[in-house]
Amino acid sequence: MSYEVKSLNEECGVFGIWGHPDAARVTYFGLHSLQHRGQEGAGIVSNHEGKLNGYRGLGLLSEVFKDDRSLTALNGESAIGHVRYATAGNGSVDNIQPFLFKFYDSSCGLAHNGNLTNAKSLRKELEKDGAIFHSNSDTEILMHLIRRSKKETFIEQLKEGLRTVKGGFAYLLMTETAMIAALDPNAFRPLSIGQMKNGAYVIASETCALEVIGAAFIRDVGPGEVIIIDDNGYKVETYTDDTQYSICSMEYIYFARPDSNIAGVNVHTARKNMGKRLAIEAPVEADMVVGVPNSSLSAASGYAEASGIPYEMGLVKNQYIARTFIQPTQELREQGVRMKLSAVRGVVEGKRVVMVDDSIVRGTTSRRIVQLLKDAGAKEVHVRIASPPLKFPCFYGIDIQTRKELIAANHSVSEIEQLITADSLSFLSEQGLIDAIGLNYDAPYSGLCMAYFNGDYPTPLYDYETTYRKSLKDKISFV
Numbered sequence: 001m002s003y004e005v006k007s008l009n010e011e012c013g014v015f016g017i018w019g020h021p022d023a024a025r026v027t028y029f030g031l032h033s034l035q036h037r038g039q040e041g042a043g044i045v046s047n048h049e050g051k052l053n054g055y056r057g058l059g060l061l062s063e064v065f066k067d068d069r070s071l072t073a074l075n076g077e078s079a080i081g082h083v084r085y086a087t088a089g090n091g092s093v094d095n096i097q098p099f100l101f102k103f104y105d106s107s108c109g110l111a112h113n114g115n116l117t118n119a120k121s122l123r124k125e126l127e128k129d130g131a132i133f134h135s136n137s138d139t140e141i142l143m144h145l146i147r148r149s150k151k152e153t154f155i156e157q158l159k160e161g162l163r164t165v166k167g168g169f170a171y172l173l174m175t176e177t178a179m180i181a182a183l184d185p186n187a188f189r190p191l192s193i194g195q196m197k198n199g200a201y202v203i204a205s206e207t208c209a210l211e212v213i214g215a216a217f218i219r220d221v222g223p224g225e226v227i228i229i230d231d232n233g234y235k236v237e238t239y240t241d242d243t244q245y246s247i248c249s250m251e252y253i254y255f256a257r258p259d260s261n262i263a264g265v266n267v268h269t270a271r272k273n274m275g276k277r278l279a280i281e282a283p284v285e286a287d288m289v290v291g292v293p294n295s296s297l298s299a300a301s302g303y304a305e306a307s308g309i310p311y312e313m314g315l316v317k318n319q320y321i322a323r324t325f326i327q328p329t330q331e332l333r334e335q336g337v338r339m340k341l342s343a344v345r346g347v348v349e350g351k352r353v354v355m356v357d358d359s360i361v362r363g364t365t366s367r368r369i370v371q372l373l374k375d376a377g378a379k380e381v382h383v384r385i386a387s388p389p390l391k392f393p394c395f396y397g398i399d400i401q402t403r404k405e406l407i408a409a410n411h412s413v414s415e416i417e418q419l420i421t422a423d424s425l426s427f428l429s430e431q432g433l434i435d436a437i438g439l440n441y442d443a444p445y446s447g448l449c450m451a452y453f454n455g456d457y458p459t460p461l462y463d464y465e466t467t468y469r470k471s472l473k474d475k476i477s478f479v
Helices: 023-032 068-072 119-128 140-148 154-164 207-212 249-255 267-281 297-307 330-340 364-375 413-419 430-437 462-473
Strands: 012-018 041-048 051-058 078-084 099-102 107-116 167-174 179-183 192-195 201-204 216-220 225-230 233-238 288-291 315-317 341-343 352-357 380-385 424-427
Touching: 012 023, 012 107, 012 167, 012 179, 023 041, 023 068, 023 078, 023 207, 041 107, 051 099, 051 107, 078 107, 078 167, 099 140, 107 119, 107 140, 119 140, 119 462, 140 154, 154 179, 154 225, 179 201, 192 207, 201 207, 201 225, 207 216, 249 267, 249 430, 267 297, 267 380, 267 430, 288 297, 297 352, 315 364, 341 364, 352 364, 364 380, 413 424
Parallel strands: 288 352, 352 380, 380 424
Antiparallel strands: 012 078, 012 201, 041 051, 041 078, 099 107, 107 167, 167 179, 179 225, 192 201, 192 216, 225 233, 315 341
16 A cells, blocks of 8 residues: 555646747646646657657656656657556556557647546447557547547547547647647546747646746636647637536645646635635634645645634655655554654644644545654644545546545544544535635536535446446445
8 A cells, every 4th residue: 555645646737839949848847847746657749840759758757858868859849748647547658648649641649637437338349340559548549539430620530539438538639730639528627728928829737837837828728628729829619518517626625736726716725715614614722723735735824814823834744755655564654654744843742733634535644644743742633624525436537436445435524533543523514615616607516526525426427337336335444
């Protein structure tokens, strides 16, 4: 088991640029700002006057492109890139994106953020028709659907493929003549368009990537939209009118960077509002508020502000420890947690501490952090979680696809409180979360996907239906 400070992982991030003389290098910088969305592998496909070239590898972006020659070789005026965390498909280099397809009549690069819920059945159908897959990632399915289509133009072939795949997807494609972005009908995953001062257009999973390269935000890609960018500019088309905003609530709670905006809402502001609402819903007498670095700091500051309890830096994260720390013995695992996170004894000793975190997944990390604070002399530790209890799996691009992984699936709040040895425990309510984010779309839950908390999935689950029904019967234990 991986004993991480966090146990949730988003599938990946995509970035693309059209019309820049050093496109691959700009893409590198854009991907670097999206590294939090995937650390398993990275790749870039460049386009130089219609000739596509690619490079990809396992590891962090800086490791994949540690030899500058690999980046320099990707010359061209346009490029797309990808950072990966695997949910569908294993960790081999064959699954690292963008995929580069070279056919007898054309070439195409393809990158994908999300997870298809009908991938298994589509792959089976395509293989029966003679399709050969080079990876076990669900991303490759779209290209097979495009090549199988009888439609006349590439865009119409793409639209037909997009109507066939189901689930959560933000696609980025590079053809010989255009860069194309497409978003699923629910806009589960964020995708934004920007423009640099030289006129180059940019597509990115998060707006923080636009800021890093100095691009001005133009608009978000909407559900069911296809964005076509070429030398004439960009145009917006749709492949379906059957759309409904169901933006992943975990993007606001945990995944996205605090300096990103999603659907016009700043992530830091949303998290701070969650903390404020949590202070109103779950007050407690205490001496200080402490946030768990890094994604919970915004919520902790909101809780402190609304409660009037001072905010203190009672926990410090070592920024130079690798993301996953796996050791064979309990003693070494505990040491791994202490290497990643330290309690500040001089701050918390003898004090009643409100520990604010963004979520509880398995509960093991929460218990260890509570213990860290108590070992450092904290008199009381009151845990406040700036999201509702995670009770249901996700099938749209997050690495939780069974209730076995979720402590809240089979334990009450009072039971979890005892298991993590907290003096008290409270979660933000579902309505509190919705109000704190404040999307206000004319859609269920104001345009958020809340399935993790209440099991109300915005789409059919297709291939995962049987898995999900089985998971409802599974019993879990605290480990």
